[in-house]
Amino acid sequence: MKATITAHKDYTVSKIDDRLYGAFLEHLGRAIYTGIYEPDHPTADENGMRKDVIDLVKELNVPVVRYPGGNFVSAYNWEDGIGPKEERPVRLDLAWHTSDSNQVGIHEFADWCESVGTEMMLAVNLGSRGLDAARNFVEYVNHPGGSYWSDLRIANGKKEPWDVKLWCLGNEMDGPWQIGHKDAEEYGKLAAETAKAIRAFDKSLELVVCGSSHSNMPTYPQWEATVLEHTYDVVDYISLHMYFANPEKNASNYLALNQKLDDYIVAVQGVINFVKAKKRSKKDVYISFDEWNVWYHSRQQDRKILEGQQGWPHAPALLEDIYNFEDVLQVGLILNTFIRRSDVVKIGCIAQLVNVIAPIMTEKGGDAWRQTIYYPYYFASVFGRGTALDLRVDCPAYDSEQYQNVGYADVSAVHNEEDGTVTLFAVNRHSSETIEISTLLQGFGDLKVIDHQIMTHEDLNAVNTVGNKDNVAPRKGEGAGVSGGILTASLPPYSYQMIRLG
Numbered sequence: 460m461k462a463t464i465t466a467h468k469d470y471t472v473s474k475i476d477d478r479l480y481g482a483f484l485e486h487l488g489r490a491i492y493t494g495i496y497e498p499d500h501p502t503a504d505e506n507g508m509r510k511d512v513i514d515l516v517k518e519l520n521v522p523v524v525r526y527p528g529g530n531f532v533s534a535y536n537w538e539d540g541i542g543p544k545e546e547r548p549v550r551l552d553l554a555w556h557t558s559d560s561n562q563v564g565i566h567e568f569a570d571w572c573e574s575v576g577t578e579m580m581l582a583v584n585l586g587s588r589g590l591d592a593a594r595n596f597v598e599y600v601n602h603p604g605g606s607y608w609s610d611l612r613i614a615n616g617k618k619e620p621w622d623v624k625l626w627c628l629g630n631e632m633d634g635p636w637q638i639g640h641k642d643a644e645e646y647g648k649l650a651a652e653t654a655k656a657i658r659a660f661d662k663s664l665e666l667v668v669c670g671s672s673h674s675n676m677p678t679y680p681q682w683e684a685t686v687l688e689h690t691y692d693v694v695d696y697i698s699l700h701m702y703f704a705n706p707e708k709n710a711s712n713y714l715a716l717n718q719k720l721d722d723y724i725v726a727v728q729g730v731i732n733f734v735k736a737k738k739r740s741k742k743d744v745y746i747s748f749d750e751w752n753v754w755y756h757s758r759q760q761d762r763k764i765l766e767g768q769q770g771w772p773h774a775p776a777l778l779e780d781i782y783n784f785e786d787v788l789q790v791g792l793i794l795n796t797f798i799r800r801s802d803v804v805k806i807g808c809i810a811q812l813v814n815v816i817a818p819i820m821t822e823k824g825g826d827a828w829r830q831t832i833y834y835p836y837y838f839a840s841v842f843g844r845g846t847a848l849d850l851r852v853d854c855p856a857y858d859s860e861q862y863q864n865v866g867y868a869d870v871s872a873v874h875n876e877e878d879g880t881v882t883l884f885a886v887n888r889h890s891s892e893t894i895e896i897s898t899l900l901q902g903f904g905d906l907k908v909i910d911h912q913i914m915t916h917e918d919l920n921a922v923n924t925v926g927n928k929d930n931v932a933p934r935k936g937e938g939a940g941v942s943g944g945i946l947t948a949s950l951p952p953y954s955y956q957m958i959r960l961g
């Protein structure tokens with residue numbers, strides 16, 4: 460099977476915001492406790508943070524991490540996580556039917572972000588709380604000093620403010636499962652007033668308002684329209700979430716699901732444009748896709764805890780999806796979609812980062828390792844910075860049960876003008892045929908292959924475990940080359956690859 464691709468230096472989608480490759484950490488399961496924080500662990504640093512995990516996160520070059528939730532944030536009192544650790548209260552977490560010792564709060568999380576070299580993206584609680592708690596939190600985090608909350612931060616050991624730029628106005632407020640769930644009118648008004656207060660403190664902060672939790676929500680896309688009618692002038696991003704699943708074990712349907720993601724983005728872009736026109740606004744609002752990933756492997760095993768049959772455990776194993784090789788292809792497809800829509804999707808957060816539906820797994824007291832999906836995320840985050848190219852891809856396609864005309868080859872490309880590289884990310888969705896790609900490269904000057912990484916596996920269900928950490932891992936690709944301005948390469952059946960030209 461053959462695919463022809465055209466890439467031209469001047470045919471671009473957009474400069475990619477680095478924050479497209481962000482991640483998410485919630486007080487949920489073992490994401491924080493025994494994930495990033497484990498004071499008794501042999502690798503723990505002076506803050507009790509696991510250095511083995513810090514090293515794996517650093518490798519990913521994560522630009523921003525959303526915190527502290529998720530559903531958790533909608534009943535969270537941020538003040539519980541400040542001050543002497545021994546005086547912090549243990550609280551019941553109503554979202555996940557667990558308890559939280561509050562040994563990690565804003566100070567500990569901020570120190571961890573500094574250790575891994577990332578920015579914070581903080582969410583305020585607009586579920587059980589509201590404007591007042593939100594404005595106090597912003598003052599605590601960002602005000603230099605001389606006010607009640609900023610002086611309390613200083614008394615708690617942090618002289619300089621953290622200067623966090625990006626703030627989420629609640630989480631998934633359209634979801635009936637959310638503590639303090641609201642309808643679009645109620646939430647839109649509360650979000651607008653909270654945004655107004657935060658902007659009165661600092662106009663330069665960037666605010667993210669809740670869109671739909673997923674595109675099957677009954678209120679989608681009217682939710683976006685109503686919420687934006689209230690908030691358009693005072694927010695910068697609308698948040699979308701989507702999780703992918705393959706419970707029927709049907710690979711061709713599963714691997715077509717990024718078409719649903721694409722439709723979701725395009726539809727919300729339409730709603731944004733509608734509200735912008737209605738308001739005669741000159742300002743733009745973009746999408747923050749601040750929760751996305753595969754999530755289904757652990758659903759059954761979590762049931763007992765979530766239904767409260769095990770009391771209120773602290774940091775139990777929850778949402779610990781063990782990812783397989785098929786999920787490598789899915790994560791590659793999701794990231795390709797974001798790159799191709801980077802004109803409207805400016806922020807993205809893989810959900811989540813450690814243990815909870817995550818690319819990094821840990822054992823309490825033991826090892827940390829890379830799940831299969833670590834790799835496509837790693838390649839995109841590290842090498843996908845620059846300008847997204849508007850490719851023309853011509854290749855045979857198939858119909859899944861839900862989507863028509865799904866190309867067997869799914870490709871995105873990024874031009875980095877600073878170092879002159881062009882990087883292609885490609886997935887072959889075909890179960891048995893190799894795709895020979897031929898890419899016409901125009902306007903980039905002389906390019907040759909400088910790196911080529913490929914992931915294949917004979918078993919779509921293959922996983923990485925603590926005892927077999929490299930079962931699914933990339934290896935050097937072979938046979939890709941440029942001649943006469945044309946890149947040729949082979950995409951084996953069910954494969955993911957990255958080809959870098961420079």
Ligand code: AHR
Binds near residue numbers: 485750
């Ligand atoms: O990431 C897990 C959960 O998924 C988050 O807490 C919530 O926002 C979403 O429903």
